Amino acid sequence: MADISNNFVGIKSPNPFWLASAPPTDKAYNVERxxxxxxxxxxxxxxxxxxxxxVNVNGPRYGAIWGADRRLLGLNNIELITDRDLxxxxxxxxxxxxxxxxxxxxxxxxxxxEEAAWKSILPLVEETEADGIxxxxxxxxxxxxxxxxxxxxxxxxxxxxxxxxxxANTRMPVIVKxxxxxxxxxxxxxxxxxxxxxxxxxxxxxxxIVSVDLDSFAPQPTIDGKGSHGGYCxxxxxxxxxxxxxxIARDAETANLPISGIGGITTWRDAAEFLALGAGNVQICTAxxxxxxxxVEEMISGLENWMDEKGHGSLDDVIGRATPNVTDWQYLNLxxxxxxxxxxxSCIKCGRCHIACEDTSHQAITSMLDGERHFEVIDEECVGCxxxxxxxxxxxxxxMEQLPAGSxxxxxxxxxxxxxxxxxxxxxxxxxxxxx
Amino acid sequence: xxxxAARKKLGKKLEDGIVAGRIDxxxxxxxxxxxxxxxxDHEALVASDRCYFCHDAxxxxxxxxxxxxxxxxxxxxxxxxxxxxxxxxxxxxLGGMCARVCPTETLCEQACVRELAEGxxxxxxxxxxxxxxxxxxxxxQFFPRGKASGKSVAIVGAGPAGLACAHRLAMHGHQVTIFExxxxxxxxxxxxxxxxxxxxxxxxxEVDYVTDIGGIDIQYGKALGGKLTLDSLRSDxxxxxxxxxxxxxxxxxxxxxxxxxxxxxxxxIAKLRQAKSKTRLAIGRRIVVIGGGMTAxxxxxxxxxxxxxxxxxxxxxxxxxxxxxxxxxxxxxxKGVTIRHWLQPRKIKTKAGAVSGIELEYTxxxxxxxxxxxxxxxxxxxxxxxxxGQSYEDTxxxxxxxxxxxxxxxxxxxxxxxxxxxxxxCTDSGDDLTVTAVAQGRDAAEAITIALNA
Ligand SMILES: Cc1cc2nc3c(=O)[nH]c(=O)nc-3n(C[C@H](O)[C@H](O)[C@H](O)COP(=O)(O)OP(=O)(O)OC[C@H]3O[C@@H](n4cnc5c(N)ncnc54)[C@H](O)[C@@H]3O)c2cc1C
Ligand SMILES: Cc1cc2nc3c(=O)[nH]c(=O)nc-3n(C[C@H](O)[C@H](O)[C@H](O)COP(=O)(O)O)c2cc1C
Ligand code: SF4
Ligand code: SF4
Ligand code: SF4
Numbered sequence: 064m065a066d067i068s069n070n071f072v073g074i075k076s077p078n079p080f081w082l083a084s085a086p087p088t089d090k091a092y093n094v095e096r097x098x099x100x101x102x103x104x105x106x107x108x109x110x111x112x113x114x115x116x117x118v119n120v121n122g123p124r125y126g127a128i129w130g131a132d133r134r135l136l137g138l139n140n141i142e143l144i145t146d147r148d149l150x151x152x153x154x155x156x157x158x159x160x161x162x163x164x165x166x167x168x169x170x171x172x173x174x175x176x177e178e179a180a181w182k183s184i185l186p187l188v189e190e191t192e193a194d195g196i197x198x199x200x201x202x203x204x205x206x207x208x209x210x211x212x213x214x215x216x217x218x219x220x221x222x223x224x225x226x227x228x229x230x231a232n233t234r235m236p237v238i239v240k241x242x243x244x245x246x247x248x249x250x251x252x253x254x255x256x257x258x259x260x261x262x263x264x265x266x267x268x269x270x271x272i273v274s275v276d277l278d279s280f281a282p283q284p285t286i287d288g289k290g291s292h293g294g295y296c297x298x299x300x301x302x303x304x305x306x307x308x309x310x311i312a313r314d315a316e317t318a319n320l321p322i323s324g325i326g327g328i329t330t331w332r333d334a335a336e337f338l339a340l341g342a343g344n345v346q347i348c349t350a351x352x353x354x355x356x357x358x359v360e361e362m363i364s365g366l367e368n369w370m371d372e373k374g375h376g377s378l379d380d381v382i383g384r385a386t387p388n389v390t391d392w393q394y395l396n397l398x399x400x401x402x403x404x405x406x407x408x409s410c411i412k413c414g415r416c417h418i419a420c421e422d423t424s425h426q427a428i429t430s431m432l433d434g435e436r437h438f439e440v441i442d443e444e445c446v447g448c449x450x451x452x453x454x455x456x457x458x459x460x461x462x463m464e465q466l467p468a469g470s471x472x473x474x475x476x477x478x479x480x481x482x483x484x485x486x487x488x489x490x491x492x493x494x495x496x497x498x499x
Numbered sequence: 500x501x502x503x504a505a506r507k508k509l510g511k512k513l514e515d516g517i518v519a520g521r522i523d524x525x526x527x528x529x530x531x532x533x534x535x536x537x538x539x540d541h542e543a544l545v546a547s548d549r550c551y552f553c554h555d556a557x558x559x560x561x562x563x564x565x566x567x568x569x570x571x572x573x574x575x576x577x578x579x580x581x582x583x584x585x586x587x588x589x590x591x592x593l594g595g596m597c598a599r600v601c602p603t604e605t606l607c608e609q610a611c612v613r614e615l616a617e618g619x620x621x622x623x624x625x626x627x628x629x630x631x632x633x634x635x636x637x638x639x640q641f642f643p644r645g646k647a648s649g650k651s652v653a654i655v656g657a658g659p660a661g662l663a664c665a666h667r668l669a670m671h672g673h674q675v676t677i678f679e680x681x682x683x684x685x686x687x688x689x690x691x692x693x694x695x696x697x698x699x700x701x702x703x704x705e706v707d708y709v710t711d712i713g714g715i716d717i718q719y720g721k722a723l724g725g726k727l728t729l730d731s732l733r734s735d736x737x738x739x740x741x742x743x744x745x746x747x748x749x750x751x752x753x754x755x756x757x758x759x760x761x762x763x764x765x766x767x768i769a770k771l772r773q774a775k776s777k778t779r780l781a782i783g784r785r786i787v788v789i790g791g792g793m794t795a796x797x798x799x800x801x802x803x804x805x806x807x808x809x810x811x812x813x814x815x816x817x818x819x820x821x822x823x824x825x826x827x828x829x830x831x832x833x834k835g836v837t838i839r840h841w842l843q844p845r846k847i848k849t850k851a852g853a854v855s856g857i858e859l860e861y862t863x864x865x866x867x868x869x870x871x872x873x874x875x876x877x878x879x880x881x882x883x884x885x886x887x888g889q890s891y892e893d894t895x896x897x898x899x900x901x902x903x904x905x906x907x908x909x910x911x912x913x914x915x916x917x918x919x920x921x922x923x924x925c926t927d928s929g930d931d932l933t934v935t936a937v938a939q940g941r942d943a944a945e946a947i948t949i950a951l952n953a
Contacts, residue, residue: 131548411612414554430555456551457616 065370066377067363069103071344072236072261072321074194076103076167078366079378080334080359083325083346084109084171084197084240087356089145091155095162100356101363104167106264106346107156109144109199112174112184116146123284126273126293137299138349139273141284141291143205144173149187157191169238173199173211176221178228185233195236198225200251201267203244203294213267216242219254226258238323241265241307243300248307252317263311264323264346266304268294297349301327305340312341312386329358331365338378339385393487398480400472401447401463403427403440409460412436416451416461424450442473512806516853516881517760519781521806527777530804534695535599535625543629547576550621553612558623561610563938564591568607572626584634585641587627592642592666592941593659595635595705596688597934598628599696602793604826606934635708644713645672650951653678653736655723658686659933660742660923660940662709667944669714673951676736677715680722686744687924688933690769693797695804724894733918738947741906741914741921742940745889751789751844757885758847760854764788764798764886771801783882785809787857789844790886792822793931798884799836810836811878815843815862816869845875847883856880891925902927912943920947 069079081104082088082097089108097105111117119142126139145152160168170193174180188196199206200216207214215221222239229237239255241248243266255263270292274283282290304326311317324342328334329350337345350358375381405416405428417428417438427444428451431437440451452461466472468481486492511520522530538546550572558568567586574583587594601607603624611620634641650673654661657679665675683689685702692702710717721727723743732739748763760783774780782805788795791814803810812831814821817840821828828838841862848856856879860871891905900907900915905927912920922939923929929936 132545411616412557413551413612414556415551418554436555436557 065367065375067366067370069344069378071167071323072195072238074104074167074169074236075165076344077165078103078359078363079338079344080362081105081167081169081323081344081346082351083348084169084199085348085352086142087348087351089147091159094155094159094168097351097356097359098159098163098166101359102166102356103344104169104194106169106171106197107152107193109171109173110149110152110184110188111144112180113149113187116148117143119143119146120286122286124293126283127297128273128299135349135353136297137271137273137295138297138352139271139284139293139295140268141204141293144171144199149184153187153191156188156193160192160194167195168193169195169197171197171199171240173206176210176215176225181225181228182232185229185235189233189235193235195238195261196229196233197238197240197264198229199240199267200225201240201242201265203242203268203270204292213242213244213270216240216251216267217245219250222251222254223258226255226260230259236261238262238264240267240325242267243303243307243326244270248310249314249317252311252314252320256317256320260320262321262323262343263317264325265307265311266300266326268296269300269303271295296326297353298327298329301329301333305336308337308342309340309386309389312383313389329353331362331369334362335366335369335381336385338381339383340389341383341386343382344378394485396483396485397489398468398482398484400466400479402442402445402466403447403449403451403461404464405438405440405451405461406459407439409457410438411457411460412438413456414438415454415456419450419454424448444474446474513784513808515784517781517783519779521782521784522778522804524776524778526806531694531698531777533698534693537632538622538625538629543575543580543626546622546626547572549613550576551612557610557612558607558621562590562607563932563935564594564597564941565938566590566594566607566627568623571630572621572623575626575630580630580633581637581639583626583630584639587631588634588641590941591934591937592663592709593688593705593933593937594627595631595708596659596692596697596702597937598624598631599701600688600692601932601934602824602827605824635704638708638711640708640711642666642670642712644669647674648672648951650674650737651676651735652738652740652947652951653732654740654742655732656680656686656741656743656923656925657684657706657717658742658744658923658936659688660744660925660929660936661686661740662706663937663940664740664742664920664922664944664947665715665940666709666712667941668947669712671944671948673714673737673948675715677717678721678723678727678732679717679719680743682719684717684719686742690772691765691794692772692933693768693801694772722894729895729898729916729919733916737918737951739919740912740940740943740947741895741919741925742923742936743894744924744936745891747890747892748885749888749890751885751887753844753847757883758849758854759852760881761847761883761885764790764794764884765889767798767884768794768801771805777805780805782807783880785878785880786811786882786884787878787880788812788884788886790814790884790888791816791820792886792888793827794889795884795886796823796827796831796836798886800831800834802882802884803834803836807882812836812838813842813844813857813859813878814838814840817841842876843871845871848877854881854883857883889924905929908939911946912939913946918950 069076084106088105124142128137130136170188203213206212239260272282321343324337325346328347334345417430420428429439455461466479552569571583571586607623608620614620654677684706688702786807788799799810842859845860846858858877861874906921908926912922920943922943923936
């Protein structure tokens with residue numbers, strides 16, 4: 064049986080599934096239920112400064128988008144950090160950690176951008192014997208208007224500075240949580256590293272308006288006729304998060320910086336993809352908020368069975384395995400030629416591949432053959448773009464088949480070359496200097 | 500329990516002969532309730548989500564009225580139910596009835612790619628009902644009456660063919676007069692379709708909805724054939740459309756007059772459809788239905804629902820030859836009807852002038868030809884329904900060319916007589932479906948309009 068125990072910057076947990084800092088980790092009650100269900104760790108809901116706790120809106124704080132059958136695809140929230148008293152939280156963290164010594168408890172923190180504020184909260188957190196801290200530089204709403212959260216996360220210099228303060232004032236491992244609401248994720252990651260961070264975690268939520276109520280003409284969720292932008296998460300943000308994780312994993316400056324992957328993880332497969340792209344473990348919020356804590360059972364068993372099937376003994380056999388295969392466009396092999404191929408036995412003749420290709424692409428799929436409804440790829444026109452594969456409602460009905468080297472590409476009339484050849488050396492590239 | 504006391508408790512349930520009151524009011528209500536209850540909002544949303552929005556969709560090709568099914572379903576899925584209804588009515592103004600009575604399992608839903616994919620087609624019929632019900636409930640009229648053309652058209656028969664034709668003619672601004680022999684409009688929608696397919700007087704509501712466009716005058720109790728002749732209609736109007744359906748019923752072809760207790764299935768169904776109270780309708784204890792089509796099935800099921808103890812359909816060929824779809828056959832057997840094959844009637848047995856049974860002969864195929872084997876069996880019965888097909892009865896004075904016993908028409912519905920069109924069951928191109936009658940009525944109206952404007 065594959066070993067899925069996790070060691071993330073020295074923090075040990077029985078599996079790589081942590082609950083992200085959010086409502087599921089706001090109280091001892093929730094966290095204990097999560098541990099009972101099998102979660103490997105939690106990042107406690109973000110704590111703020113000592114003093115009167117922050118307040119949340121008292122109307123709706125979530126909005127959503129759905130797919131077929133009202134499957135929740137994206138969740139948007141305007142919740143702030145914990146609205147419970149700091150000392151109640153600290154006491155509960157200490158109690159739970161004592162009761163569950165084998166599980167990871169990380170404490171998320173967000174206090175004003177002054178060294179004194181950080182200096183005063185760090186010893187209090189240390190006293191709980193939590194395993195580490197996570198700096199919330201990601202919250203895109205509310206807190207950012209007060210100069211915290213994403214307001215810090217969007218300025219690399221601040222990230223570096225605050226990280227450095229924390230490293231100087233605590234022995235605990237420091238994880239810096241990044242906001243995706245920037246143009247290039249490598250800059251904040253490099254700043255975190257420069258400040259001495261033990262790891263980064265990402266992504267926090269994406270700034271968003273999920274929908275507009277067409278009767279009241281207000282964004283949703285609507286509070287007394289008004290709405291505010293919120294933070295978007297759930298399955299819809301996974302591709303954005305994966306890309307950012309890969310960007311950091313393959314950046315020379317941050318290549319060895321541990322990453323806790325977050326964003327849209329809903330199944331073991333999602334988790335495995337994050338690990339493969341370089342995440343050392345994963346954090347989950349929306350999936351738990353949608354289905355409850357029990358989903359971790361599916362995640363654990365799915366990951367184990369997949370690893371067993373593929374012969375991966377431990378997480379280290381998986382982590383970062385896909386990172387070297389992420390490259391820049393310019394290095395992709397232009398001599399790799401594919402054609403779509405339709406399996407006529409599984410085709411249900413819906414015609415979607417045809418109309419997609421006909422109306423919007425390369426006119427490479429028939430709709431009729433000898434007066435019969437028939438869908439077939441015209442090799443002379445097919446550029447191998449994969450659109451038909453993506454719109455076909457039947458899995459594996461259309462496949463992309465590689466043309467072997469030496470065979471004729473009927474579209475170009477040329478033989479497929481067997482050598483690797485990319486854009487940097489392509490004759491159409493104006494920056495290529497002729498060899499002679 | 501002593502025999503007689505037990506019998507008393509059962510009331511009329513097991514009484515021999517044709518008697519009323521075999522079921523109580525509560526069972527009557529349950530038995531004749533909507534067979535496919537309408538979809539709720541959530542159900543419709545989930546069902547509409549399943550449509551792939553196919554290109555050149557096979558379901559559309561399979562619909563005789565060519566409703567743009569992927570479009571109307573997409574409209575439902577986006578919360579635009581009224582737009583969906585308009586898409587449906589554009590092609591089929593009786594889309595509400597069709598949604599209830601179409602054998603979708605052999606039409607649109609059979610062609611649905613999801614039937615091929617997983618044996619579970621998109622529920623096109625129920626979705627069509629969802630949309631049309633809402634529009635009709637809200638009394639949304641989508642098509643205004645056209646600018647007066649000054650032309651007048653006579654229509655014979657206020658059935659699906661006649662109504663669809665009338666509506667389309669009104670859209671083009673022609674004045675329409677429908678001559679209907681009965682006292683009520685709707686044709687078989689009102690008198691033929693099984694009650695559990697069209698509850699709550701839907702046929703009449705639909706006629707009101709269709710005629711709301713204006714310019715359609717229905718004259719009841721006016722039958723073509725008597726004083727009203729085709730010639731007079733032709734001279735009084737600019738065009739004539741014939742949609743009188745089938746009024747004749749095929750006989751069993753046995754010696755002598757059929758005794759009391761032998762009845763046409765269509766008459767039984769018409770009586771049932773018009774009955775104010777189903778508990779007061781007399782029905783036999785043991786019933787034999789002769790035939791293998793939709794009418795046989797509908798008569799058998801409804802007889803059973805009225806409380807008959809034993810109902811047996813006898814068909815002279817095999818199951819694969821039955822006109823009733825496998826779905827309809829299954830429905831019948833699920834209601835407790837027995838279906839027997841390779842049996843043809845030979846002699847009706849009577850006792851004291853009333854039916855007491857039927858002798859049937861086993862049949863077989865001999866080089867493709869059906870023949871009696873000579874071997875017989877007898878079933879006990881106190882009521883027998885004839886359901887071996889309806890036929891066209893000429894009321895035009897024999898002036899129209901017929902083909903296979905029905906009015907010969909071309910693709911536009913034109914008959915052999917100038918200025919006379921026809922559609923629906925009375926024509927050689929009808930296929931005994933409401934939706935086909937609608938398509939033909941509509942198309943004839945377009946052809947008439949082209950002819951009148953020429
Ligand atoms: C028992 C039964 C069940 C059926 N079930 C279904 C079903 O579930 N689904 C389905 O799609 N189809 C079903 N059908 C078939 C469907 O009802 C017909 O195909 C459809 O009604 C044909 O429409 P029509 O307008 O041609 O004729 P009809 O509906 O027969 O209408 C003809 C009209 O003309 C009138 N008329 C007749 N003669 C004259 C005259 N001389 N002068 C004036 N008016 C006249 C009649 O009174 C009637 O109103 C069923 C038929 C029967 C008999
Ligand atoms: C209601 C809600 C509240 C959240 N609050 C916090 C928070 O206090 N601190 C924080 O670092 N992230 C917070 N997040 C972000 C999550 O921790 C996580 O980064 C994000 O939801 C992406 O993961 P997911 O797609 O699995 O939900 C919150 C998310 C939600 C939905
Ligand atoms: S999209 Fe797929 S199922 Fe549909 S016609 Fe094309 S190949 Fe066939
Ligand atoms: S009219 Fe009948 S056949 Fe046509 S789509 Fe509607 S239910 Fe199907
Ligand atoms: S065939 Fe089925 S899936 Fe395709 S458009 Fe018609 S109803 Fe939708």
